[in-house]
Amino acid sequence: MNKILVPFDFSEQAQHALDLSTNLSSKLDNVEITVLHVIEIPSTAGMNTMGGGEMVPDYENQIFFIELMDRRKAQFKEMESKYSGNNYSFRTKLVLGNAFKSISSAILEEDPDLVVMGSKGSSGMEEVLIGSNTEKVVRTAHCPVVTVKTATxxxxxxxxxxxxxxxxxxxxxxxxxxxxxxxxxxxxxxxxxxxxxxxxxxxxxxxxxxxxxxxxxxxxxxxxxxxxxxxxxxxxxxxxxxxxxxxxxxxxxxxxxxxxxxxxxxxxxxxxxxxxxxxxxxx
Known part of the structure; x- marks a missing residue:
């Protein structure tokens, strides 16, 4: 096993997935861990329409995304420092887009040997209608996927x-x-x-x-x-x-x-x- 991809949304479950990946990699040789975070862009993040169809900038959303990007970049920089100096390599990747599509693209591009994901599970109508991004990745990934909900x-x-x-x-x-x-x-x-x-x-x-x-x-x-x-x-x-x-x-x-x-x-x-x-x- 040489490459592990960890989709990371800064949740407790994602941290459990990362901990499992780093602990596992520390027992192996020459493993590269890539931590992927996707910032999803809602449809209102660009322009809003006013009377007559005129398009005007949605400054509130633009400021929110600038601040969010800066915060995530700072968090990733801290993470890279925290996990440096181990016998595995550690890198981060920040992208904008749809979470499932971005994770799927990363799996194709990175071609990992394993994907490790946190999962919260879903229930009721959410489970029936859409499921979770984790379930969709499990369904479509060409490589093995391990999902975790608790510290492992x-x-x-x-x-x-x-x-x-x-x-x-x-x-x-x-x-x-x-x-x-x-x-x-x-x-x-x-x-x-x-x-x-x-x-x-x-x-x-x-x-x-x-x-x-x-x-x-x-x-x-x-x-x-x-x-x-x-x-x-x-x-x-x-x-x-x-x-x-x-x-x-x-x-x-x-x-x-x-x-x-x-x-x-x-x-x-x-x-x-x-x-x-x-x-x-x-x-």
Whole structure:
């Protein structure tokens, strides 16, 4: 792992994401951390219309953005000084624009090995209609994304739940999962969530997990079958029951109508889980 991108909005959750990134990077060699902050520009930040369609400058918003830019630049300068002198490199990036689009562009430009993001979660109509920027990044990023909501010390991540149906061969996914296990020196709990809508016997589920373990020579793994009313709830519940330190999942990254009708289990888990969630994009 050489490059980590940390979208940063100066929230408590963003600081948790940055702390996880720096603590993890201090145990590795030659890691570059890029902290990205996006200042979103509302439609009223430019000109306002008066009677007759005349355009006049919105000086109040202009002054606000000048002050905000200066404040963020000063905060980034302090941050660069605070994190200098470590065995990883640290840089900041300040851009204007839409948060999700700017983060997506940065992922394409920077080509990081990992994105680490803070997440507040969402609920009610916000979750149904728009979700969060974090969920959108999880859905679209071509690289792994880890989301955090609370302070997380990478040294304490020793139990990782990997939830899947284990029906398809996923060589790249298995390689990333093995690398994740080695990164944290953790035990893997490979779990299939058995729901009323897709019920199968324990024997059938166990055979698929065993095949996955043998095919990819995974060590330090425990096979589990967990019953719940939904896959999303089951993953979160199982992780809580065994007091897991992290959840790992694959996401198909569906967008548009496909995402509207099928949704994403990974995004739902990211939204509702209290513990860190590491997602891998699959084809």
């Amino acid at each position: 010390d990478p040294a304490t991540i020793k139990k990782i739940v990997f939830a899947s149906d284990f029906r398809e061969d996923q060589d790249e996914l298995a390689n990333q999962l093995i690398a994740l296990q080695k990164l944290f020196d953790a035990d893997l709990y490979l779990v299939i969530i058995n729901t009323p809508g897709s019920f199968e016997t324990t024997r059938e589920s166990a055979v698929r997990i065993k095949r996955f373990v043998n095919k990819y020579a995974i060590v330090g793994a425990v096979a589990e079958i967990y019953n719940s009313y939904s896959e999303e709830a089951g993953i979160v519940e199982f992780a809580g029951d065994i007091d897991a330190d992290m959840i790992a999942m694959a996401t198909h990254g569906r967008t548009g109508l496909a995402h509207l009708f099928t949704g994403s289990i990974a995004e739902d888990v990211v939204n509702h889980a209290k513990r860190p969630v590491w997602t891998f994009k699959t084809k």
